[in-house]
Amino acid sequence: MPSSPQSPVRVGIVGLSARRGWASLGHLPALRQLDGFEVRALSASSAESARRAAETYGVPHSFGTAAELAASDEVDLVVVTVKVPDHREIIEAALAEGKAVFSEWPLGTGLAEAEELTALAAGRGLRTFTGLQARSAPVVRYLRDLVADGYVGEVLSTSLVASGRGWGADFPEGAAYLLDRATGANMLTIPFGHTLDGLTSVLGDVETVSAVTATRRRELKDRTGTVHRPDVADQIVLGGVLTSGAVASVHYRGGMSRGTNFQWEINGTDGDLIVTGDHGHLQMGEYTIAGANASSGAELTQLPVPDRYFDPALEAVRGTQAYNVGAAYAQIRRDLADGTSVVPDFAHATRHHRLLDRIERATV
Structure with a gap:
């Protein structure tokens, strides 16, 4: 993470495509409104797709795989915005590189995956965040x-x-x-x-x-x-x-x-x-x-x-799909600076997965 509270968090987004999608509609517009973050890298489905997206959005570094992005010294926070079945492999790669992770919800394909990822992050002492932005x-x-x-x-x-x-x-x-x-x-x-x-x-x-x-x-x-x-x-x-x-x-x-x-x-x-x-x-x-x-x-x-x-820094995206994501990012910056845990982390995500699992098991 940043060496000082004043340093920006360098973000790498997995799944930012030039063909639009949730990362381009939500995460990127939100991050670009906030001080304290720099979108430094992205990865997409291929190296060529990532290169096109980097040109489209003006992102300095592009990678063909999430593992390459996670290994980059240009990235402090790996943001996972791809389909749920791909979360586990990407998050494991990011945690292995000692990176903080912000994963979209659901965290995993079910309770077992969520528990495994939470235990892995906790064992490495890494900060995690989950996109439960409601x-x-x-x-x-x-x-x-x-x-x-x-x-x-x-x-x-x-x-x-x-x-x-x-x-x-x-x-x-x-x-x-x-x-x-x-x-x-x-x-x-x-x-x-x-x-x-x-x-x-x-x-x-x-x-x-x-x-x-x-x-x-x-x-x-x-x-x-x-x-x-x-x-x-x-x-x-x-x-x-x-x-x-x-x-x-x-x-x-x-x-x-x-x-x-x-x-x-x-x-x-x-x-x-x-x-x-x-x-x-x-x-x-x-x-x-x-x-x-x-x-x-x-x-x-x-x-x-x-x-x-309402956060004045996010006024340009007020009323759009990016606002609530931006509000979560603003709180992530405060959590990192103050050592708090207001934004749901992987442990919170696992508790929520557990509740949904209880609901499924209780069905008649």
Whole structure:
């Protein structure tokens, strides 16, 4: 890591392609708004692809493999933005080189991989970070403070219904891996997993679990006419009790609804909060909060997120998919400077994998 708190963190991004993708839409724009980071290297699917991407984005160094990037003296932090099945090999290479790692969520294809990677990082004493950026979103941080400050009184229950956006009838070409349970990338781990982590950051951990999952769309055609038979759930219902004693219910449906695509209610002894949005990916969507309590009256009123929850350094990407990623990076810089661990690390990711594993095992 940097030799002094004032030195920039030199970043190498695995999976930054000139053909666009999450790294170019989220990570790169966020990093370029923040002091304290320099994107020094990238790797892609081949040396030629990496060279083109480096020219496109003005990145000084390009590598054909993630292992070469991890070995570079130009890189302090390896950022992993590729498909989940490739995470393990890349992260192992980075940790072997003594590099800090920021991996997109899910950390691994399942609990076992996450546990192994967490143990490996801990054994080497290396800093790790996981892209569960819903908890970095201003709307989620404000909601957490409203609840903590007693806006609703004691939380009695919470209910959330949302659309997964993917895993519906509209199936894009090239997304077949999202229908294969073995890849670890599905509706349970991605939109449901991101959102559940945001929910627990506001209301506390899930203590008891019951669940129902189903695959209601048994055959899907992509735009080429190819038929796919998914073995992942497109309906997920979680019922549980939080550590506070509050009762929780969460229902995710594949695809999009003509009605509600995201509504999250928090009901308490003294008031209610309702979060609505455009889809069930809390880590990247647009959401608003309304509330009413004993002091404000019976009518719900909009509760705009105060400006203090937004980082002025990220104003250029406010309202884009890059903002929450940028907020996570800004906190990573503070974590590295102060020795704190606010951004989820691999140990946190493993605990979250363990919760999702409990949900799968509890299904009826």
